[in-house]
Amino acid sequence: MRCGVRWSGVALLAVLARLGAAPVTVSAGELTVSLDPADGYAISSLRHRASETELVAPRPAGVKQDRALWLLQLRDAAGQTRTVSATGLAADCSAADGGLKMVWREVGAALGADLTVTATATPRTDDIAWRIEVAGQAEGVLWQVDFPRLLGLRGLGDDQLALPEYLGRLVRQPADHTWRRLLVYPQPASMQFMAWWGSQDNREPELAHVDGRLAETGWMPYRGDHLGLYLAAEDGRGYYKVLGAQGGEVKGQFGWWLSHVPELATWPLPAGRQAVAYALPYEVVTAGFYGDWHEAAERYERWAAKQVWSARGPVGTWADELPDEADGRARFVPRWFRDIAFWGKFYFEPAKVLPELAAYRQWLGVPMASHWYRYTIAQFDDNYPEQLPADPYFREAVRMGRTMSVPTLPYTNGSIWDTDTQSWLREEGLAAALKDEAGGIYPWDIHGDIFAWMCPATAAWRAKIRETSHKLITEHGCPGVYLDVLVAGTPRPCYDPAHGHAIRGGNHYGAGNRRLLYELRERERLTDPEAAFFSEEIGELYNDLLDGHLTLDQLRSTPPPGEQVWPLFPAVYHPYTIYFGSDSSLETPLDQLAWEMGQMLIWGSQPL
Structure with missing residues (x-):
């Protein structure tokens, strides 16, 4: 016709x-x-x-509108x-x-x-x-x-x-x-x-x-x-x-x-x-x-539900023990991570953090875990993704956290590399960085330090994240790693032909991060079957290759009037992944804190 x-x-x-x-x-x-x-x-x-x-x-009279x-x-x-x-x-x-x-x-x-x-x-x-x-x-x-x-x-x-x-x-x-x-x-x-x-x-x-x-x-x-x-x-x-x-x-x-x-x-x-x-x-x-x-x-x-990121299935179908095959190891969520009822967020040296962990654990009396910031000798927000050497007592503190049933997952960054580190120079980090149209890096200036956004489609960057995570897990006994920004960061088009991926468009960024997570989890589970990994913010593409998502939207986002944060993602994916947050503070008035915790529970989040 x-x-x-x-x-x-x-x-x-x-x-x-x-x-x-x-x-x-x-x-x-x-x-x-x-x-x-x-x-x-x-x-x-x-x-x-x-x-x-x-x-x-x-069509409005007198208004040019291209439909x-x-x-x-x-x-x-x-x-x-x-x-x-x-x-x-x-x-x-x-x-x-x-x-x-x-x-x-x-x-x-x-x-x-x-x-x-x-x-x-x-x-x-x-x-x-x-x-x-x-x-x-x-x-x-x-x-x-x-x-x-x-x-x-x-x-x-x-x-x-x-x-x-x-x-x-x-x-x-x-x-x-x-x-x-x-x-x-x-x-x-x-x-x-x-x-x-x-x-x-x-x-x-x-x-x-x-x-x-x-x-x-x-x-x-x-x-x-x-x-x-x-x-x-x-x-x-x-x-x-x-x-x-x-x-x-x-x-x-x-x-x-x-x-x-x-x-x-x-x-x-x-x-x-x-x-x-x-x-x-x-x-x-x-x-x-x-x-x-x-x-x-x-x-x-x-x-x-039919896409690869939902291949792990709803939580009720998850395996209780680490599967033997590679796909099963990469997608496995350890039982301790599923059972967390409260997340803490702690900063600085072990002498400060350990008493806080013990007090929270004793008072709450529920399964809990924590992510740990500023455990390094270097200043905060420096040297990413390398966060070692740590405080001399960090390894013992991690062990004691395990003893009191409070797993502590150290913080690092899964998407950027500090350009003034020796490793950036000796390992030729520039070659694995995302490139802009002029062939330069996409810089992130953090307190005067310049970090480069990295291309996850490159084997060198994926190996770097595996190396830094492996050291934290095997040498320091950490139960997992918090890979910040990997999910939260906006993809940047990469114009480097040497990387072997399609230029500008395509799916190399998301597919590269999926491969990074798959390789990291599948290999690290051979060392520690219950190692866990999460990132900040939330995204469907990584549901099956992260144990959970740290969501900070409720308290950190400031939408304009007429707009608000809304649990759209949980309405779709609540059976398929774990998320926790948001970002409550000890200075929060009690009635507001109760509201914040209640909202997290209603929206299906493990509270933080």
Whole structure:
């Protein structure tokens, strides 16, 4: 079936305007999507089928708004980036796999390009799967692909939006104030979906306003009868991408999209005309639903439970003894780690820490553990990832901690290397560092010391983390290691061809960290079967290769008014991993401390 006729540019639009060409549609489950051939097949309607509610607002009069289904960024050897969108472009449209196939030809001609863009929208049981391919030639390379773009979404009155930022974020009334969020995956985007739900029925009581925006509140009225919209990338390999969302560009509207980063074969970019051949390596899905964040999380969990990071299974299926095979050793969570009821966080020398451990253990009378900072001779935040030599009494203190049943896991950093250490020079750390476009390191300045962000796709960096962890576990008797930043840190594109991974895009960062953790855990369990490893913050990609996640969102994050930290990640992954936190202090007033501890328990965290 043909659902469009190929014409060139302005001529097509003129004919369609006269003929009033109807939008083409694809439906699945609770959602019908309409794409307008007179507008370059931009999404012109998202209709919630059962309620017949339209979720896309009319175009605002007098406001230029590009609602193109896709945007392409092209980058040339001189570093100039240019954008091409589907707006105003002709396309062929035909039926394919029960859905739609749209083909734009001669794309980017004004920029010296000759590209063919093919996008498909395929209905499945209760959602619509989207794919895009770009092929042809261009002056430079394909740098970024934004697709699909769902813009002009309208607020219904009582609206909420969930974002997968670390533990999760809840944005209230996303269409009514100006905001913008670009979440890089695999961090700070801990998952790959966003969800909105709304109703014209405003729930009482109305929320107070602060500076013209809704203030955060600790309660949530029932919204299980709301209309919902869901957008997700079904990427089980951890490709680098960006989840984008914004509100307030046009009053009463918000929008969201995914940005995909193609792999490059060489760097620096060669001059002249280059072949382009890109196919999105996963599907993006849209769906309508009834409910709120609970139902959105259930939908995502049905897919996530089948991915490699859920291979360990729910906690009730975990092995009680270390398995013999390598995969089992890498994914094993020791019993003592599962049974922790309280986490401590202690600083400085053993003479200070040991009495504190003993007092907490005696008073609480529950299984507990601690992570330990500033146990080194060097000043804090220096020499990462090497934290030895430690205090002369550190090894004995670790042993005594084990004796009183308080495992203490020392702190180090799993993502950066101090550039003024002897090991950086002698072991040629520069070769294993992430490289920016100019071939330099990505620096992190900590109190005047410069650290380099490291590339986990390199064997040298993975070996360095194994070495530092092995010394803490075997030479000092530590029951495990706290690898800070490994999960919390935002991936940086790497432009070093010598590393052997795809340049800029791809999944080398997440896959490299997974390999790092797998090798570390599988090998170290041969020495200490119950060694445990965790990192700060939370991310699905590492669920099966960490014993737990330290989450600090509740108390360290300061979202703007109208936005708050929300347990979106636990709603999906509570059966599959352990998390603990947040970051309470001894100076906290008792009533506030009780609230903090209660929130951690309600959200499924081991309290800290």
